[in-house]
Amino acid sequence: MTETRILTGHLGKPFGLKGFIRLVAEDSSVPELKFPLQAVLEFPSRQPVPIKILKSSIQSGKILLQLEGINSPEEASSLTGGKLYIDRSHFPKSKNEEYYLFELKGLKAISEDGKELGWELVDILENPAHSILVFQTEDSEVLVPYVKKHVGKVLLEEGKIVLISPEDWNEI
Known part of the structure; x- marks a missing residue:
């Protein structure tokens, strides 16, 4: 129960023209984290990719991420399908009888x-x-x-x- 890297979801389709990308979340608490933060994307067929998440927002019930260096839908689409891991230390301590x-x-x-x-x-x-x-x-x-x-x-x-x-x- 004490893993340091937490699978928070996988990246979906790009959103908009500025390179935002959808997060298909395992855990709905991602938008509550403090940004910017470092994370890792893992893919089945290539090496893990360290990334920096600049911010998160919610549009039409979807979690959107802005990643450093990703400025277009084409760049964002190259990350689609990547599993997003965030270090446990970025999550606030859970409150009494509330759990991730x-x-x-x-x-x-x-x-x-x-x-x-x-x-x-x-x-x-x-x-x-x-x-x-x-x-x-x-x-x-x-x-x-x-x-x-x-x-x-x-x-x-x-x-x-x-x-x-x-x-x-x-x-x-």
Whole structure:
């Protein structure tokens, strides 16, 4: 849970004429970071590329990044598909009972009495009413509403998340 480089998303299509590029985000907290900051782009077929993100903005619900040295849509399109990694130190410390997605991914589910459920938290889906935790079991996925009725404490240091009465809403 203590990785120093955080996968924050991948770069999408260019936006506008000044070289902005869309970020398909893993974590919606990117616009809240303090810019400028250093980051790394990784591609399957070439060496990692260090970049400097000058600023981030949101247009029509899309996260846009302005990168140093990228001044046209053509230059921006050469970076499309790159996975964006930002060092953990650029993210503010999470507040009480608020967590970044990267902090939660990989947590193991346990019941209130400490019984291991054999589930790993792999994703969080945003829903208008509340977030939904996606757990991977040995052979399927389990979706758990992220509400107090079903989710107890998040134990980051232990790498666990407590689920309340999972037998009430899912067969174990």
